[in-house]
Amino acid sequence: MTVQVLLFGKLCDVAGWRARAVSPAPASLNALRLVLGKEDQALAAALAGPGISAVLNREIVRGDAPLAANDEVAFLPPMSGG
Amino acid sequence: MTVQVLLFGKLCDVAGWRARAVSPAPASLNALRLVLGKEDQALAAALAGPGISAVLNREIVRGDAPLAANDEVAFLPPMSGG
């Protein structure tokens, strides 16, 4: 019963990690944000910042969503390619 | 004492020639237009049509201009490249 969490761009630098398993799986995206933020205030602030997107199993999610075992959640900072 | 005359695009097809020497050299561009038109009414009409540019010695000329021996005059129909 874990969810896989991925961070990209500056969120990686803030947290000091790129991917980790969170176990037990929180019930929702918002619950996952709380779990991650409790251990790391800088990450909590960064995740609450402007322009952060959440992606659940490769689909963008606005707001909250329930989580299940083996879900993949990614947090994405503002994008800039090209 | 000649001027070299060049026609491009549809003007060529109308006149049936691409380049010819006109001798004696007419005194001006307008005089040259008259000389060419006197022998060929279809060309006279085409040269008087919209969007015909005259080029004298590789410079575009608006309206009339004096001609001298060995000048090169080109008449250009509306342009379309690319």
Add this chain to the structure above:
Amino acid sequence: MIRLTDQAFEPGAELTAFARGRSETGAIASFLGLARGDAGAATALELEAYPEFTVAEIGKFVATATTRFELYDARVIHRIGAIAPGEPVVMVLTAAAHRREAFEACDCLMDYLKSRAPLWKKEHGPAGPRWVDPTTRDLADAARWD
């Protein structure tokens, strides 16, 4: 159609392949973005992607643009990983019957890639690394197509 690569690519070869055998395409627009050296201020770029997601998202956008601009074809090649100054970072190619559609689609795709595609760009320079945020102009450019 969409390719992320951590290897240098050759823009001319991409254009040649894209242009081949198109007897009904009148217009091919292309854009090639190179890593600027900024006279020594930038020593390298680093591009990060969320690979499968990034390819899928760009693919969705390309499909929308293909319909909107009546394209015959479109192609996006984007570097990821470390990129030296002068190297290609991104190439967009669009094929249409006429030039206006090809130009606009290419322009629109580049605006999307600059501020809305899941890519993250870090500049390494003498003052250390910094994550690049889209500029105000990038955001305004992308909003032109909304």
Add this chain to the structure above:
Amino acid sequence: MIRLTDQAFEPGAELTAFARGRSETGAIASFLGLARGDAGAATALELEAYPEFTVAEIGKFVATATTRFELYDARVIHRIGAIAPGEPVVMVLTAAAHRREAFEACDCLMDYLKSRAPLWKKEHGPAGPRWVDPTTRDLADAARWD
């Protein structure tokens, strides 16, 4: 910088040559115009120029565009003579620090070539040859930059 040629050219090789060694150029836009077959309605194109004059006039326009759009470089290659469907007719390349300038300059140069450069285009089709006049849209496109 400006080349008229009665031989087929290879667009990819032109892009590769143009893009080489540019550590400060961020953006290269290019446009490639191909002869369309129009599903059999056009069997060949024929392009006429007044060679030295045409090159000089295009050169003046490119110089103006280079200043206006702050280009690092620009290149125009234009076919003359007979051109088969699917073959390249024209290629414009522009290099600038940023993409907006490169795109706009390329677009502007193409609009110029379509209706204002000393070139004359004849289409050969099943119904015989006809001289192509610039379309209303071509004229309006060129006027955008006045």
